[in-house]
Amino acid sequence: MSTIKVIPVSTRRQRNDFFALRRTLYHDNPAVVFPLNSMARLQLDTDKHPFYQHAKREMFVAYIDHKPVGRIAAIVDQMQQTHNQNRIGCFGFFEAIDDQAVVNALLASAQDWLAERGCDQIQGPMDPSMKAEFGVLVDGHQESPMIMTAYNFARYRDQLIEAGFDQIREFHCYNFYSNNPPEEQWAKLFRSRDKIFARFPQLSFRSVEAATFEKTMRDINELGNQVRAEGWGFVPLTDAELGFMINNLRRVIRYDMIHVAYWDDRLVGYIVNIPDVNWALRNTKGKWDLLRMLQMPRLLKKCPRTRVIALGVDKDFRTKGIAMLLIARLVEKFKAFDEWEFSWVDSENQKSIRAIARALPLLKTRTYQLFQKAIDR
Numbered sequence: 001m002s003t004i005k006v007i008p009v010s011t012r013r014q015r016n017d018f019f020a021l022r023r024t025l026y027h028d029n030p031a032v033v034f035p036l037n038s039m040a041r042l043q044l045d046t047d048k049h050p051f052y053q054h055a056k057r058e059m060f061v062a063y064i065d066h067k068p069v070g071r072i073a074a075i076v077d078q079m080q081q082t083h084n085q086n087r088i089g090c091f092g093f094f095e096a097i098d099d100q101a102v103v104n105a106l107l108a109s110a111q112d113w114l115a116e117r118g119c120d121q122i123q124g125p126m127d128p129s130m131k132a133e134f135g136v137l138v139d140g141h142q143e144s145p146m147i148m149t150a151y152n153f154a155r156y157r158d159q160l161i162e163a164g165f166d167q168i169r170e171f172h173c174y175n176f177y178s179n180n181p182p183e184e185q186w187a188k189l190f191r192s193r194d195k196i197f198a199r200f201p202q203l204s205f206r207s208v209e210a211a212t213f214e215k216t217m218r219d220i221n222e223l224g225n226q227v228r229a230e231g232w233g234f235v236p237l238t239d240a241e242l243g244f245m246i247n248n249l250r251r252v253i254r255y256d257m258i259h260v261a262y263w264d265d266r267l268v269g270y271i272v273n274i275p276d277v278n279w280a281l282r283n284t285k286g287k288w289d290l291l292r293m294l295q296m297p298r299l300l301k302k303c304p305r306t307r308v309i310a311l312g313v314d315k316d317f318r319t320k321g322i323a324m325l326l327i328a329r330l331v332e333k334f335k336a337f338d339e340w341e342f343s344w345v346d347s348e349n350q351k352s353i354r355a356i357a358r359a360l361p362l363l364k365t366r367t368y369q370l371f372q373k374a375i376d377r
Contacts, residue, residue, distance in 0.1 A: 002064045004102055006109040009059035017068040018061050022095050024068075025153075031144045032151055033278040036289045043128060044073060044093065050240035051128055054079040056117070059093070060109045062102050070096035070103070074110035075128050076117050080235045088372075089114030091124040092134075094156070103159045115375050123168070123372040125150070130233050131241065135171060135344075135368030136160065143365060146307040146341050147277045149173065150368065157369060165371035169232060173343035174353055174362040178334045182361055186331055189359045193328045196321040200263075203320065205329060208258040216260060217246050220270045220310065227312035232346060252277050252300060257336070259329040261313075261322050268314040269322040271330060275337075276305035304338040311342075311352060323352075327359045344368070 009015050019040055026032040044059060046052040055077040062070035075090040091110040096102045111122050127133040133150040138157045145151040161167075197203065208216050225236045237245070252275055261269035280299035284292040308330070313322045334340070342362065345353045356362065 004062055004064055004069070004105045006060050006062045006070075006105050008109075009061060014061050015059075017063075018059055018071045018093075021061075021068050021071050025095055025097070026151075031141060033144055033282045035281065036292060038289050043132065050238065050244045051077075051131070053240055054238070055128065057128065058110075058113050060106060060113075062096065062106050064102075069099065070106045072106040072110050073128065074113040075126060076114065076119060077129060077235070079238075080129070083235050084233075086121070087119050088121045088123050089117065089119030089375075090126040090129070091122055092126040092128050094125045095152070096159075098153075098155060100159055100162055104163050107160075107163050107165075111373075111375050120375055121372055122375055123370065125152075125371075129235065131235070131237060135370050138367050138369050140173070140366030144278060144282055145366070146173075146279075146305060146343070147274055148307070148309065149343060149366070160371045163373075165373045167369050168372045169370040170347040171344040171368045171370075172347060172353075172364050173341055173366040173368075174345060174356075175365045176334075176340040176342070176360040176362055178338055178340070180361060181334065182359075185359055185361075189324065189328050189331065192321065193325055196325060200320055202264050203268075203322070203325070204262050205325075206260055206262060208255045208260065210255065213250070213253070213255060213258075214246055216258065217249070218242060219267050220260065220272065220312075223267055223270065223314060224310060224312055227315070230315075231349070249274065254336075257306065257333065259326055261326060263317060263320075266314075268317040268320075269326055270310060270312055271308060271326040272310040273306045273308050273330070273340075275300055275303045276307055276341075277303075279303050279305050305341070306337045306339070307341045307343065311356075323355050324359070327356055331359060341365070 007014060009018055023034055042049055055075060057073050057075045059073050061068050071093060072091055073093040075092055081087060096106060114122055125134060125136060133148055135150055136156045137150055137152050138154060141154055221237055221242050228234045254275060257273035259271045260267060280296055280303055283299050284295045286292055342353060342356060
């Protein structure tokens with residue numbers, strides 16, 4: 001029998017094998033979106049990506065007879081451990097052929113590396129954290145994933161369980177299709193909106209423009225860190241990570257799709273939508289970054305899909321109907337896209353999605369699961 005060798009990435013060839021493997025495994029899957037090569041590599045670049053200012057990682061490639069058959073990254077986020085007072089390490093960027101022995105060998109290599117750095121649990125997949133793509137897609141493989149959401153083989157769930165992992169969390173994606181507008185629901189929504197504005201004249205919305213975009217995003221992040229702190233697995237977004245995100249969003253954001261609510265001069269609510277860059281990437285021709293990038297501006301203008309990546313209300317103002325007003329602002333723009341996605345929604349915290357569902361008929365489209373295992377010592 002051929003021997004499986006799992007090797008830490010240290011050479012250019014091994015690095016190229018690591019990044020080429022995904023395209024090899026999914027080459028005939030029409031739902032898969034391949035990112036720009038430069039962006040895929042940036043997610044693991046310890047010199048350029050601000051995540052690694054507070055995290056470490058090691059990349060591994062599995063070989064059989066010198067052929068790459070799997071990959072994994074082991075990740076220690078010191079900020080996560082400090083904030084949540086645990087010794088959890090993560091695995092991510094996981095891909096493998098359909099061979100349990102390969103899966104086991106990759107996970108064992110990641111666990112050994114994490115154990116050497118004091119971790120007592122391994123959790124994942126995280127690419128590289130919950131601030132980016134995460135989870136195993138277990139339902140909804142027929143559709144392409146939207147921006148910053150993962151896609152993988154359905155078999156990974158069973159293979160992780162076979163390797164001794166337990167499911168610890170589940171997240172859902174919900175979609176609204178604007179070709180089916182609920183006119184009666186919306187009429188009620190707008191009547192409620194008018195009543196809220198009449199009751200609370202201190203409440204207002206402000207437009208976002210290029211000149212105010214960065215300040216608005218920083219204000220949103222400050223409030224968002226308070227709102228998200230109540231959620232499972234929360235880790236604050238650092239200033240460096242925020243700046244990194246802002247620079248990347250400038251290329252694709254539509255300012256009219258960001259809505260912010262103020263109580264007098266205090267920011268109390270926000271909703272942020274991003275056109276689905278994955279749709280544009282999937283429709284580019286060719287494999288080379290430069291060629292694909294030249295096509296992106298034209299395709300983004302035609303993009304029919306968007307993802308709501310952030311929705312939050314200051315906890316001191318949640319009884320004022322602000323969430324409803326933010327959704328009403330969204331509804332006024334519904335013709336801008338054919339399809340809207342709301343994700344991630346924790347299966348154990350459905351309050352936000354129930355509020356949205358009162359205005360929009362939502363369809364659950366995809367389900368992701370996170371897994372964890374104690375590290376044997």
